[in-house]
Amino acid sequence: xxxxxxxxxxxxxxxxxxxxxxxxxxxxxxxxxxxxxxxxxxxxxxxxxxxxxxxxxxxxxxxxxxxxxxxxxxxxxxxxxxxxxxxxxxxxxxxxxxxxxxxxxxxxxxxxxxxxxxxxxxxxxxxxxxxxxxxxxxxxxxxxxxxxxxxxxxxxxxxxxxxxxxxxxxxxxxxxxxxxxxxxxxxxxxxxxxxxxxxxxxxxxxxxxxxxxxxxxxxxxxxxxxxxxxxxxxxxxxxxxxxxxxxxxxxxxxxxxxxxxxxxxxxxxxxxxxxxxxxxxxxxxxxxxxxxxxxxxxxxxxxxxxxxxxxxxxxxxxxxxxxxxxxxxxxxxxxxxxxxxxxxxxxxxxxxxxxxxxxxxxxxxxxxxxxxxxxxxxxxxxxxxxxxxxxxxxxxxxxxxxxxxxxxxxxxxxxxxxxxxxxxxxxx
Amino acid sequence: xxxxxxxxxxxxxxxxxxxxxxxxxxxxxxxxxxxxxxxxxxxxxxxxxxxxxxxxxxxxxxxxxxxxxxxxxxxxxxxxxxxxxxxxxxxxxxxxxxxxxxxxxxxxxxxxxxxxxxxxxxxxxxxxxxxxxxxxxxxxxxxxxxxxxxxxxxxxxxxxxxxxxxxxxxxxxxxxxxxxxxxxxxxxxxxxxxxxxxxxxxxxxxxxxxxxxxxxxxxxxxxxxxxxxxxxxxxxxxxxxxxxxxxxxxxxxxxxxxxxxxxxxxxxxxxxxxxxxxxxxxxxxxxxxxxxxxxxxxxxxxxxxxxxxxxxxxxxxxxxxxxxxxxxxxxxxxxxxxxxxxxxxxxxxxxxxxxxxxxxxxxxxxxxxxxxxxxxxxxxxxxxxxxxxxxxxxxxxxxxxxxxxxxxxxxxxxxxxxxxxxxxxxxx
Numbered sequence: 001x002x003x004x005x006x007x008x009x010x011x012x013x014x015x016x017x018x019x020x021x022x023x024x025x026x027x028x029x030x031x032x033x034x035x036x037x038x039x040x041x042x043x044x045x046x047x048x049x050x051x052x053x054x055x056x057x058x059x060x061x062x063x064x065x066x067x068x069x070x071x072x073x074x075x076x077x078x079x080x081x082x083x084x085x086x087x088x089x090x091x092x093x094x095x096x097x098x099x100x101x102x103x104x105x106x107x108x109x110x111x112x113x114x115x116x117x118x119x120x121x122x123x124x125x126x127x128x129x130x131x132x133x134x135x136x137x138x139x140x141x142x143x144x145x146x147x148x149x150x151x152x153x154x155x156x157x158x159x160x161x162x163x164x165x166x167x168x169x170x171x172x173x174x175x176x177x178x179x180x181x182x183x184x185x186x187x188x189x190x191x192x193x194x195x196x197x198x199x200x201x202x203x204x205x206x207x208x209x210x211x212x213x214x215x216x217x218x219x220x221x222x223x224x225x226x227x228x229x230x231x232x233x234x235x236x237x238x239x240x241x242x243x244x245x246x247x248x249x250x251x252x253x254x255x256x257x258x259x260x261x262x263x264x265x266x267x268x269x270x271x272x273x274x275x276x277x278x279x280x281x282x283x284x285x286x287x288x289x290x291x292x293x294x295x296x297x298x299x300x301x302x303x304x305x306x307x308x309x310x311x312x313x314x315x316x317x318x319x320x321x322x323x324x325x326x327x328x329x330x331x332x333x334x335x336x337x338x339x340x341x342x343x344x345x346x347x348x349x350x351x352x353x354x355x356x357x358x359x360x361x362x363x364x365x366x367x368x369x370x371x372x373x374x375x376x377x378x379x380x381x382x383x384x385x386x387x388x389x390x391x392x393x394x395x396x397x398x399x400x401x402x403x404x405x406x407x408x409x410x411x412x413x414x415x416x417x418x419x420x421x422x423x424x425x426x427x428x
Numbered sequence: 429x430x431x432x433x434x435x436x437x438x439x440x441x442x443x444x445x446x447x448x449x450x451x452x453x454x455x456x457x458x459x460x461x462x463x464x465x466x467x468x469x470x471x472x473x474x475x476x477x478x479x480x481x482x483x484x485x486x487x488x489x490x491x492x493x494x495x496x497x498x499x500x501x502x503x504x505x506x507x508x509x510x511x512x513x514x515x516x517x518x519x520x521x522x523x524x525x526x527x528x529x530x531x532x533x534x535x536x537x538x539x540x541x542x543x544x545x546x547x548x549x550x551x552x553x554x555x556x557x558x559x560x561x562x563x564x565x566x567x568x569x570x571x572x573x574x575x576x577x578x579x580x581x582x583x584x585x586x587x588x589x590x591x592x593x594x595x596x597x598x599x600x601x602x603x604x605x606x607x608x609x610x611x612x613x614x615x616x617x618x619x620x621x622x623x624x625x626x627x628x629x630x631x632x633x634x635x636x637x638x639x640x641x642x643x644x645x646x647x648x649x650x651x652x653x654x655x656x657x658x659x660x661x662x663x664x665x666x667x668x669x670x671x672x673x674x675x676x677x678x679x680x681x682x683x684x685x686x687x688x689x690x691x692x693x694x695x696x697x698x699x700x701x702x703x704x705x706x707x708x709x710x711x712x713x714x715x716x717x718x719x720x721x722x723x724x725x726x727x728x729x730x731x732x733x734x735x736x737x738x739x740x741x742x743x744x745x746x747x748x749x750x751x752x753x754x755x756x757x758x759x760x761x762x763x764x765x766x767x768x769x770x771x772x773x774x775x776x777x778x779x780x781x782x783x784x785x786x787x788x789x790x791x792x793x794x795x796x797x798x799x800x801x802x803x804x805x806x807x808x809x810x811x812x813x814x815x816x817x818x819x820x821x822x823x824x825x826x827x828x829x830x831x832x833x834x835x836x837x838x839x840x841x842x843x844x845x846x847x848x849x850x851x852x853x854x855x856x
Contacts, residue, residue: 134579135579135580135581138569138579138581139581141566142581142583149592150596151562151563151566151592151593151596152563152588152589152590152591152592152593152594152595152596153563153566153567153570153586153587153588153589153593154585154586154587154588154589155570155583155585155586156583156584156585156586157582157583157584157585158581158582158583158584159581159582160580160581160582161580161581161582162580163580164577164579164580165579165580165581166580167580168578168579168580
């Protein structure tokens with residue numbers, strides 16, 4: 001974790017072939033032509049053949065890190081040697097993709113995670129939501145007597161155990177989380193626990209919020225901190241009756257009537273889950289029609305197949321300007337305001353409200369102020385190669401931002417692809 | 429149906445735009461340059477403008493057919509005018525694809541079918557088998573308590589009604605069959621009922637076997653008669669306890685123990701259906717391993733997922749040299765002969781046997797002898813453009829064969845693609 005760790009012998013059996021090959025190549029390269037030195041003689045004088053394999057690699061690693069350090073020594077504020085070739089802040093799908101690719105390319109890599117490995121997709125998004133959808137789809141079919149009868153299937157006493165359904169989703173997330181963690185460890189990626197803060201060029205601190213933590217240096221840094229549910233002003237989330245997708249995926253409660261604020265893909269997925277489990281759903285959509293961001297053909301099909309035949313109604317062209325959680329026997333109260341006239345139009349009283357109004361980039365505590373970076377609508381500005389742009393419009397050397405935090409395309413696969421791209425395009 | 433029908437006015441509203449365009453183009457073409465005539469003056473003298481639209485088209489059609497006739501009049505045995513541009517023998521998926529494409533290209537088209545529209549795929553293959561698999565997959569899941577419990581789903585009783593499952597498969601086939609029939613009719617394809625026999629070049633007779641029937645002439649003929657289950661010698665199929673896929677898809681009986689002779693995709697699909705519905709299965713495979721025709725990676729997966737965890741055992745390297753149906757309380761008896769030594773090795777007594785040893789081309793009554801065509805291992809020889817090759821190795825003019833009957837690739841989609849290709853590549 002400290003710069004001395006560069007000198008600790010690598011675990012030979014875990015070192016990937018590609019990594020080893022790169023080290024071999026480095027030691028055999030015609031070093032006399034390299035433009036930096038003082039080290040050259042040391043390298044050339046060294047007889048690798050006298051060392052055993054592990055020792056040889058240890059020395060090669062040492063020399064290689066020295067070379068890397070020397071190559072960036074001209075930068076005033078930057079460190080002159082690095083603990084890592086690459087440090088990634090955030091171990092979601094984007095950071096994981098970047099880390100795997102970096103290791104494949106022979107980079108000494110660390111990943112900083114303040115919560116759980118896998119990020120939103122694995123723990124609070126794609127994975128648990130698909131687990132819930134798998135159950136809800138089956139429940140919907142089992143409750144459709146006409147359909148089963150047409151198939152010649154007879155079923156009696158079909159029901160679900162809410163806690164068991166929740167456990168299934170949680171178990172699946174946990175299984176995939178463990179797989180991701182193990183893959184990082186097996187490849188030799190250091191997992192550094194805590195919130196990552198950029199303290200200056202090529203420097204990151206990590207640790208518990210409010211504690212001093214440890215600092216590492218890195219030739220390159222990738223920010224991959226992702227996003228969190230966005231909650232508009234006036235809405236009070238209590239995590240029980242007024243919830244976001246983070247809470248809903250835990251399925252602690254199946255309300256009789258739930259309002260879903262926002263009819264994008266997150267809201268639509270939950271309408272599927274809740275109606276299959278017996279809830280009635282009311283969508284609240286600020287734009288004039290449901291699923292306004294969808295391709296029109298898809299939204300037409302979704303309306304016909306996933307909305308109309310189900311216990312779903314909707315208010316469009318209205319904002320949920322105020323939502324208060326249920327308390328002391330009172331229901332959840334939702335104030336609806338006309339999107340055009342801005343006048344309060346209606347009040348809904350429901351058992352629960354799910355806020356599915358999109359996601360906001362997560363950059364709290366990242367220390368962007370230490371490197372003169374200002375977010376734009378919360379997102380970290382990047383160029384087309386994911387290089388971070390500072391407040392003066394200049395590229396920040398050796399700093400990238402991928403995934404939801406840059407706002408280019410807020411999807412897990414995009415983050416992973418951007419991570420691989422960023423890990424490939426290190427500056428020379 | 430007769431040559432006079434060429435002169436009957438086309439139904440204008442049903443005439444496709446592409447057909448109309450072709451007719452317009454024909455009448456406006458510089459006909460004086462065409463190398464055949466006696467008709468030229470008539471055509472040029474005719475004032476289309478004096479006719480109403482339907483009359484004009486009628487005349488254009490007449491002239492167009494005359495031109496077509498003239499172009500082939502040099503063939504001694506061939507007719508000098510044609511009832512149809514194209515006659516297709518067999519209305520399976522291949523014939524249907526060819527017919528639709530032919531109409532799209534503006535050809536006057538008829539299709540001869542002696543059984544049901546849709547052929548094997550729709551009535552005795554892909555469609556009903558997938559309907560059975562849809563039910564059996566659900567039954568398998570409903571009987572898997574461990575799996576359901578892990579999902580959080582409770583089901584107290586699940587079963588199936590054999591007749592209702594069979595009806596579901598039959599209803600689906602019938603629905604698709606009706607859709608195909610309606611599409612042919614709506615496009616103006618004449619459906620001629622009966623067995624088609626080629627009586628000479630560009631001549632086809634159709635009608636009930638043993639009756640005189642009607643004869644039509646066609647500029648081009650496509651044979652699309654498909655295939656039937658292949659039953660090796662020594663096996664007595666009674667349709668009740670010793671059956672082929674034709675019978676099995678009717679699901680008249682779910683035996684406790686069924687032997688499936690042949691472990692290709694047909695046998696494998698039925699092993700899935702029968703084990704899900706409660707049967708035990710024994711495969712009899714002549715080659716040394718199950719699913720010998722599969723890609724090795726696929727067969728490995730299939731063995732692990734679809735065979736090993738189920739009540740399936742198998743004998744490989746043996747032929748079922750003799751199978752006698754159950755009778756008077758005796759079970760089905762299967763004689764197994766070693767594939768290498770040719771010695772009888774074992775005898776199985778089971779409740780039923782499904783013969784899934786492949787499919788044989790269906791060319792009965794086609795009249796191939798009338799045009800000097802000899803089948804090769806039952807298949808009709810064709811070149812790479814699906815043109816039929818006669819016993820002397822020459823192409824038979826204006827005759828194509830597509831689909832299972834040519835044996836190139838015995839799959840419905842291949843038949844359809846070949847049909848479209850053949851309908852496109854008419855000889856000039």
